[in-house]
Structure formats: structure tokens, C-alpha cells
Amino acid sequence: MIIANNVTKKFGKLTALNNVSATCGKGQCIALIGPNGSGKTTLVKCMLGMVIPDNGFITFNEKNILHDWLYREHIGYMPQIGRYPENMTIGQLLNMMKDIRFKSGGQSLDEDLVKAFKLPDLMQKRMRTLSGGTTQKVSASLAFLFNPDVLILDEPTAGLDPVASEILKEKIIAEKQKGKLVLITSHILSELDDLVTHVIYMQDGNLLFHKSIDRLREDTGEQKLSKAIASVMQKN
Amino acid sequence: MKKFIVIIISFLLLSPKVFARIYTVQKNSALSSIQQAINIATNGDTIMVMPGVYAEKNIQVNKSLVLIGKSFPVLDGQHSYEIISIKADNVILEGFKLIHSGISSLIDIAGIKIYARKNVVIKNNILDDTFFGIYLQKAVNCLIENNKLKGVATTDQQSGNGIHCWQCDSLRIIGNTIAGHRDGIYFEFVTNSAIWRNVSHANMRYGLHFMFSHENTYIGNIFKNNNAGVSVMFSHGVKMFNNIFEDNWGDGCYGIFLKEITDSYISGNKFLRNTTGIFMEGATRVLVEKNEFSKNGWAVKIDASCLDDTIRINNFLGNSFDVATNGTLVSSFSYNYWDKYEGYDLNKNNIGDVPYHPVSLFSMIVAENPSAMILFRSIMATMLDKIEKILPGITPENLVDNFPYMKPIHL
Amino acid sequence: MKKIIKYVIVDILRNKIVIAYTLLLLAISFGLFNLDDNTSKGLLSLMNIVLIIVPLICIIFSTIYVYNSSEFIELLVSQPLQRKHIWMSLFGGIAIALSLAFFIGVGIAVFIYSFTPAALILLGVGLLLTIIFVAIALLAAVYTRDKAKGIGISVLLWLYFSLIFDGLVLFILFQFQDYPLEKLMVVISSLNPVDLSRILILLQLDVSALMGYTGAIFKDFFGTQTGIIISFVVLLLWIWAPLWASLRRFNRKDL
Numbered sequence: 029m030i031i032a033n034n035v036t037k038k039f040g041k042l043t044a045l046n047n048v049s050a051t052c053g054k055g056q057c058i059a060l061i062g063p064n065g066s067g068k069t070t071l072v073k074c075m076l077g078m079v080i081p082d083n084g085f086i087t088f089n090e091k092n093i094l095h096d097w098l099y100r101e102h103i104g105y106m107p108q109i110g111r112y113p114e115n116m117t118i119g120q121l122l123n124m125m126k127d128i129r130f131k132s133g134g135q136s137l138d139e140d141l142v143k144a145f146k147l148p149d150l151m152q153k154r155m156r157t158l159s160g161g162t163t164q165k166v167s168a169s170l171a172f173l174f175n176p177d178v179l180i181l182d183e184p185t186a187g188l189d190p191v192a193s194e195i196l197k198e199k200i201i202a203e204k205q206k207g208k209l210v211l212i213t214s215h216i217l218s219e220l221d222d223l224v225t226h227v228i229y230m231q232d233g234n235l236l237f238h239k240s241i242d243r244l245r246e247d248t249g250e251q252k253l254s255k256a257i258a259s260v261m262q263k264n
Numbered sequence: 265m266k267k268f269i270v271i272i273i274s275f276l277l278l279s280p281k282v283f284a285r286i287y288t289v290q291k292n293s294a295l296s297s298i299q300q301a302i303n304i305a306t307n308g309d310t311i312m313v314m315p316g317v318y319a320e321k322n323i324q325v326n327k328s329l330v331l332i333g334k335s336f337p338v339l340d341g342q343h344s345y346e347i348i349s350i351k352a353d354n355v356i357l358e359g360f361k362l363i364h365s366g367i368s369s370l371i372d373i374a375g376i377k378i379y380a381r382k383n384v385v386i387k388n389n390i391l392d393d394t395f396f397g398i399y400l401q402k403a404v405n406c407l408i409e410n411n412k413l414k415g416v417a418t419t420d421q422q423s424g425n426g427i428h429c430w431q432c433d434s435l436r437i438i439g440n441t442i443a444g445h446r447d448g449i450y451f452e453f454v455t456n457s458a459i460w461r462n463v464s465h466a467n468m469r470y471g472l473h474f475m476f477s478h479e480n481t482y483i484g485n486i487f488k489n490n491n492a493g494v495s496v497m498f499s500h501g502v503k504m505f506n507n508i509f510e511d512n513w514g515d516g517c518y519g520i521f522l523k524e525i526t527d528s529y530i531s532g533n534k535f536l537r538n539t540t541g542i543f544m545e546g547a548t549r550v551l552v553e554k555n556e557f558s559k560n561g562w563a564v565k566i567d568a569s570c571l572d573d574t575i576r577i578n579n580f581l582g583n584s585f586d587v588a589t590n591g592t593l594v595s596s597f598s599y600n601y602w603d604k605y606e607g608y609d610l611n612k613n614n615i616g617d618v619p620y621h622p623v624s625l626f627s628m629i630v631a632e633n634p635s636a637m638i639l640f641r642s643i644m645a646t647m648l649d650k651i652e653k654i655l656p657g658i659t660p661e662n663l664v665d666n667f668p669y670m671k672p673i674h675l
Numbered sequence: 676m677k678k679i680i681k682y683v684i685v686d687i688l689r690n691k692i693v694i695a696y697t698l699l700l701l702a703i704s705f706g707l708f709n710l711d712d713n714t715s716k717g718l719l720s721l722m723n724i725v726l727i728i729v730p731l732i733c734i735i736f737s738t739i740y741v742y743n744s745s746e747f748i749e750l751l752v753s754q755p756l757q758r759k760h761i762w763m764s765l766f767g768g769i770a771i772a773l774s775l776a777f778f779i780g781v782g783i784a785v786f787i788y789s790f791t792p793a794a795l796i797l798l799g800v801g802l803l804l805t806i807i808f809v810a811i812a813l814l815a816a817v818y819t820r821d822k823a824k825g826i827g828i829s830v831l832l833w834l835y836f837s838l839i840f841d842g843l844v845l846f847i848l849f850q851f852q853d854y855p856l857e858k859l860m861v862v863i864s865s866l867n868p869v870d871l872s873r874i875l876i877l878l879q880l881d882v883s884a885l886m887g888y889t890g891a892i893f894k895d896f897f898g899t900q901t902g903i904i905i906s907f908v909v910l911l912l913w914i915w916a917p918l919w920a921s922l923r924r925f926n927r928k929d930l
Binding site for chain 3: 073077
């Protein structure tokens with residue numbers, strides 16, 4: 029579904045992405061793993077068209093995403109740190125997003141998370157007054173709201189309390205089972221154990237490997253994802 | 265006996281008057297033409313003209329007659345003729361309405377023309393649509409009074425002057441109203457004359473225009489809304505009192521333009537809303553005092569060619585620029601009131617303690633470099649003026665009023 | 676696109692600074708017309724104020740607003756929206772809101788006290804200046820990531836158009852005094868929307884005679900209908916050029 033071809037991105041002298049190529053297919057749940065500053069978020073932003081690669085290109089359903097924007101209809105994005113217009117209330121924000129994105133007769137709205145996170149009780153709260161966790165809940169709800177084919181979740185569980193975290197995880201599994209592509213970046217590896225089917229490991233802007241979880245377990249002889257990764261890291 | 269002789273002599277002397285006849289000209293009567301009446305009259309007779317329209321081509325007044333119109337009989341020049349030609353001394357012409365004189369670009373056709381005569385009186389006439397209005401050629405000691413002249417000038421070329429005087433002496437031009445001509449009042453080589461209480465407005469070129477006309481006095485006239493204001497040149501001994509020069513707005517318009525005027529006196533006049541109040545070029549020993557300059561673009565512009573002029577005891581109110589010059593100046597300013605003056609008066613003698621520099625830096629810049637006018641009213645221009653006020657250094661040192669009044673002068 | 680403009684306008688109109696700006700303009704315009712018995716003089720004073728305040732407020736407010744909207748922009752960019760539309764909506768929203776503020780602040784007084792061609796030109800020129808300086812602000816903001824630096828650049832740009840440019844003009848005039856510069860001045864004035872606006876208004880007022888005096892060319896050009904139309908086209912170009920440049924940059928900007 030999403031294919032990155034030799035994507036390179038430099039911020040000044042820093043090379044954030046160095047010739048990264050990856051193929052993400054339907055029904056996969058890919059964990060994008062790597063230390064801080066390894067280029068995970070940059071790769072995700074490239075896929076969203078928020079960052080424009082210096083070299084290489086990204087295709088979505090075999091179409092180059094450069095100068096395209098409609099493909100984003102099929103993506104739900106949950107940013108690492110959700111930043112929203114401060115003066116808006118949650119209700120206004122949700123309404124605005126629906127207003128901008130919702131096409132009559134197109135998709136159906138998926139408000140499971142909105143309800144599960146009990147957001148209707150908080151509709152009048154302004155965004156600037158929200159705690160980090162609540163903001164994450166809003167971000168997650170927005171990502172799933174339009175029932176997209178692809179979910180890109182940047183550090184989804186960071187800042188969420190265990191209950192919310194569990195709700196989100198279950199939602200992700202449910203969506204994966206519908207055959208959607210889910211892309212998760214995270215550094216808390218244990219959380220991902222029962223979710224992921226594939227792992228992309230990045231370091232210093234390089235994509236070190238892209239394997240299915242079974243392959244990884246085979247190669248490292250470790251059952252737990254965190255241990256498997258740790259052993260990879262030690263090898264390097 | 266002596267008494268008797270005196271009476272006889274005086275009787276004889278007065279006899280022409282006593283035996284003077286009166287002819288009445290009236291339409292549909294035996295005497296229906298003015299010219300006919302003139303032809304049969306003798307010197308000293310009076311011709312009364314009753315109301316009606318008289319289209320007599322050119323009327324030649326070649327005897328010393330009194331012509332009086334009753335209720336403004338109309339003399340129609342049919343767009344072709346000079347209506348009245350005065351070719352005798354002591355003629356009095358009163359109470360006529362003259363319309364549609366001829367128009368020519370070769371000869372100066374007028375409503376009324378005086379041909380080298382003296383003691384002629386032209387009063388209380390109405391002139392409408394005349395090419396030149398009243399034309400005095402080598403006339404002496406004539407009185408032009410209370411006439412209303414209205415031209416229909418459309419272009420500078422195809423128009424004549426209202427009251428046009430050439431090579432005249434001792435004229436009195438009083439209380440006339442002139443509009444719609446090329447120049448309202450035009451003098452060339454006219455001397456020792458008085459111009460009093462006339463109103464000259466809405467003329468194509470100048471309200472008043474004279475050159476080589478010395479020792480004339482202008483009192484209480486109003487020159488208003490003329491295309492280029494008033495222009496006077498090459499004369500000396502000009503005296504102007506209590507005239508009003510107003511609303512002469514436009515490119516290159518003046519309240520009054522003085523060119524090569526010497527030994528003259530300009531006092532008690534009002535200059536209101538003119539592009540330039542007074543523009544002096546080559547003016548020498550001119551005293552400008554007790555005038556009011558109000559709401560002009562430039563109140564006074566003095567060319568570097570001026571010498572020894574004195575500008576004192578005037579009020580300067582609400583002008584965009586008070587004084588502009590293009591060089592160092594040998595004229596003096598003193599005891600004026602300047603509304604832009606920001607000085608103080610510690611000894612309370614009503615005279616400011618710090619001198620006033622009436623030339624703003626920006627007006628200096630514009631005088632030197634006219635294109636800089638593009639910055640007129642910009643923050644830059646305002647700032648330059650403010651800086652110069654605080655730290656004067658560029659504006660002419662000798663162009664200064666050392667005794668500026670603190671309050672407007674009661675004129 | 677309309678929807679985003681709507682959200683921007685609603686957000687700005689709730690902003691206290693825009694309300695204060697409107698009230699300030701209202702106070703100034705009514706004050707000046709009441710102070711001067713002569714409306715033409717009031718208009719002249721109003722012009723001086725408008726030419727200083729409108730660009731200043733517009734450029735600074737817009738710059739700050741763009742920076743404060745960075746979250747909003749980020750949110751929108753990840754949505755199925757064209758970047759061009761996002762940027763144009765932002766521009767449209769700010770421009771419409773500030774134009775509205777100007778129109779209320781100055782327009783009401785003009786309609787009451789001085790409904791003349793000069794006043795209408797002042798109103799039109801003020802609106803165009805508002806939009807021009809919003810466009811310039813967007814350009815300044817899109818090129819600098821740092822907010823403080825961006826605002827600094829905006830202030831400098833305002834200073835340039837209001838003062839420094841005129842200083843340069845003066846410098847050129849005196850350096851090349853011996854050459855006929857009048858025609859060049861017409862061209863140069865079109866390089867600064869503030870100058871161009873000032874000349875356009877002045878030529879509609881009585882004081883235009885003062886400008887005509889020094890060189891008929893200003894009046895012959897700016898005073899004619901063709902001149903006015905050309906000037907307005909130039910002002911429109913002044914909106915288009917910075918907007919186009921900022922859009923080009925925004926399309927390639929990493930968020």
C-alpha cells in the first residue's frame with residue numbers, strides 16, 4: 029500500500045533519513061522501532077506529505093504522493109505530540125474535522141474511541157486546558173474517526189493511562205483484523221508484543237532491517253519482541 | 265454792473281448746457297436707431313434709449329454725447345461687430361446691456377472701445393458674451409464704474425480680456441464685476457490709475473494682469489478662483505491695499521505673481537487658499553506687511569533673484585509651507601505671526617524669544633530637487649522637518665524671523 | 676477551502692487585538708473628522724495615520740497569527756487537503772478579517788463625513804494596503820521558523836516601506852540630481868505600495884496642486900483614470916507577488 033523508495037531527507041547537516049526503502053502492505057501491523065532521533069517520525073511525516081523528501085519518492089496505492097493530497101483521505105494520523113488550536117474546545121475541534129473531512133455518503137464515522145474515552149463529557153473543554161493524556165485521547169479518536177484504510181500512530185500509548193492504553197490497543201487489533209494497514213512507532217516495546225506482524229528497525233536515519241515478527245523470532249531465538257530487539261542492538 | 269457782467273459771461277459759458285437737447289430713441293418711433301440719433305445730435309446733447317433690442321452693427325459715438333439706456337436696452341452685436349466705438353471726448357455711456365460682440369483672432373473686437381479719448385465715463389452697463397469687454401486704447405482720465413462683464417471664454421486663445429487698457433493714464437476703474445474672460449483686468453503701459461472695489465473671478469487666465477504699468481493703486485478688489493490667479497510684471501510704484509486673493513488653486517497658480525516689481529507696497533491683503541500666495545521673482549524693495557496668508561500651499565515663494573524685500577507683521581495661518589526659496593536670501597522677515605512657531609516667550613512681550621525659521625527642510629529639498637515632491641506628506645518628510653526644527657543646520661541661516669509674534673496679529 | 680476560511684475568520688474576529696484595532700481606527704477617524712472643521716483636512720490627517728498604522732498592525736498581527744496557527748496548519752496538512760488551499764485559506768481568512776476591521780473602523784466615518792472620490796480612494800487604498808501587508812507578513816513568516824525572528828523581520832519590513840525606502844529615494848534624488856528623474860520617480864513609487872497609496876490619495880485632494888507644481892508628470896500620470904487603474908493594478912501585483920512567493924515556499928515546507 030505504502031512504498032518508500034530510496035527516501036533521503038536532510039535537515040541542514042543532519043541526515044534524518046538516508047536512502048530508506050520500505051514496503052508496507054495491507055493487513056500488516058508494522059512497528060517502527062529505533063532509538064530517539066533515528067528518523068522514525070520523519071519517515072512517518074514523509075508518508076503524510078508533511079515533510080518533503082530531498083530524494084526518492086513514496087507511493088500510496090502505486091501513486092506518487094508528491095503533489096497529491098487526496099490519498100490522505102485513507103489515512104488516520106495520530107501525532108506524537110498533538111498540537112491543536114488552543115482556543116478551540118474538543119467539541120469544536122471534532123466538528124471542524126468532521127466539517128472539513130466528512131463527505132456525505134462516503135465513509136461512515138467511527139466514534140468508538142470517542143465514546144470509549146468518554147470525550148462527550150469533555151466537549152466544552154478548551155484544548156489548551158487539556159492534560160497530555162487527554163490530548164492523546166483526542167488525537168487517537170481523530171485518527172480513527174473517519175474509518176481510514178491506513179492508521180499511522182506515532183507513539184500512541186505515550187502519556188496514556190493503562191486503561192486508555194488498553195482500550196487503544198484493542199481498537200488497533202480490531203482494525204488490523206479488518207485488513208487495515210497499521211503503522212506504529214514506539215520505543216516501549218513490550219506494549220507491541222501482541223500487536224505487530226512486522227518490524228522496521230531504524231538507526232541514525234538508516235533502515236537497518238524490515239522483517240516479519242516470526243522471522244525476527246527465528247533469527248534471534250527470542251520470543252519476546254523487546255528481547256529480540258535488544259539482541260539485535262547488541263549485535264550491532 | 266460788475267455783477268451783471270459776471271452773470272452774462274457765466275450764462276454765455278454755460279449756454280451749450282442750457283440749450284442741450286434730449287433725443288429719445290425708441291423702437292417703432294420716428295427715431296428708432298441710436299446711430300441715427302447720434303448723427304443728428306450735436307456735442308453736449310443727451311440720447312435716451314428706451315428698452316428694446318437694437319442690432320445696429322457698430323455704433324460710432326463721435327460726438328461728446330451722453331447716452332443713457334432706460335431699463336437696459338439691449339445692443340446686440342450679432343456675434344460680428346464691435347458694438348460701441350467711442351471716438352470723442354467727454355462721452356458718458358450708462359445703462360446699456362451689450363451682448364454678442366464679434367469674435368476674431370486677428371483684431372481685438374470689444375463690447376465698448378475707446379479710441380484715444382479722454383474724460384469718458386462708462387458706468388452701470390451689463391456686458392454679456394463679449395469678446396473683449398471694455399477696451400481702452402490710449403485713453404486718459406476715464407471712469408469705468410459698476411459695469412458687469414461676463415465673457416464666455418472657453419480657451420486661452422479664443423478669448424479676450426474683460427477690461428483691457430493699453431497706453432492709458434489716470435483711469436479710475438471702480439466696482440466692476442468681471443468673469444469668464446481671458447484676463448479680468450489687463451493693463452499694459454497704464455499709469456497713475458486707481459483700481460478700486462472690483463471683483464474679478466473665474467477668468468480663463470489671470471484675474472488681474474499688468475505689465476509696464478507704473479504708479480497704479482489697487483484697493484479692495486477681490487480676485488477669486490481665476491485659472492492662474494494674478495500676474496503682474498515689470499512695473500514700479502505698485503500699491504496694493506486690502507485686496508483679497510482667494511481660491512486660485514491649480515498647478516502653477518498664484519494668489520499673486522510679482523515679476524520684476526520694484527519699490528512697491530503690498531498691505532492689508534488676504535491670501536486665502538491659493539497654491540502659492542505670493543510668488544516673487546526679481547522683486548526689489550517690495551514691502552509686504554499686515555497681510556494674512558491662510559491655507560495656501562506655499563504662503564510666500566521668494567526666488568533668489570529678489571532683493572531687499574521686507575516681509576513684516578503678517579499672519580501666516582494653516583499654510584502647507586510658509587516660505588520657500590531656492591537660494592540664500594537678501595530679504596528680511598520680522599514681526600510676523602507663524603502658526604507653526606513652537607517657541608516660548610519668557611519676558612511676556614508677546615514676541616517669541618527664539619527665532620523662527622519659516623523655511624522647512626523639506627521645502628528646501630523640494631526647491632532644490634522638485635522631484636522630491638513625491639515624498640510630500642510622507643513620514644520621511646515629516647521627520648526631516650522635525651529634526652531640522654530641533655537641530656537647524658541646512659535651512660538658510662539668514663532666512664529667519666528674529667521677532668516672531670506669539671499670537672496672531674490683529675490686523 | 677471556504678470552510679477553513681470560515682474557521683480562521685471566526686477565530687480572528689474573536690481576537691481581542693482585532694477588536695481593539697477596529698476601535699482604534701474608529702476613534703481616530705471620528706476624532707479627526709470632528710477635530711477639523713474642514714473634511715478635506717481631516718481626510719489628510721486620516722491618510723497620514725492610515726498609511727502608518729494599517730501596514731504596521733497588519734504585518735505584525737498577521738505574522739504572529741501565522742506563528743500561533745502552526746498547530747492548526749500542522750493538523751490540516753495531515754488531512755486530505757491541498758497545501759495551496761490551506762495557505763490560501765489562511766491568507767484569505769486573515770485578509771478578510773482585517774479588511775473588515777479597517778472597513779468598519781474607517782469606512783463608517785468616511786461615509787458619514789466625507790463621501791468624496793478622495794475618501795473612497797483612501798478607503799480602497801487602505802483595504803489594498805491591509806491585504807498587501809497580510810501577504811508580506813505571510814512571506815516573512817513562512818521563511819523563518821523562529822517566531823521572534825519572524826516578527827523582527829516583519830517590523831523591519833514595515834520600517835523599510837514606511838521610512839527607509841523614502842530615505843533611499845531621497846538619496847537617489849540627490850545623487851543623480853543632474854538627470855531628469857521625474858519619470859523614474861513614477862516607476863520608483865510603484866516599488867513601494869505605501870508611497871503609491873499616498874500619492875494616489877494626495878492627487879485626489881486639494882493639495883494635489885502642490886504636487887502638480889513641481890512636475891506635471893505626477894498629475895499627468897497618477898491623476899488620470901488610466902494612471903489610477905494602473906496604480907491599482909500595481910497594488911494588486913503587490914498582493915500577488917508576496918503571496919505567490921510564500922505559497923511556493925509553503926508548498927515545499929517541512930512541518
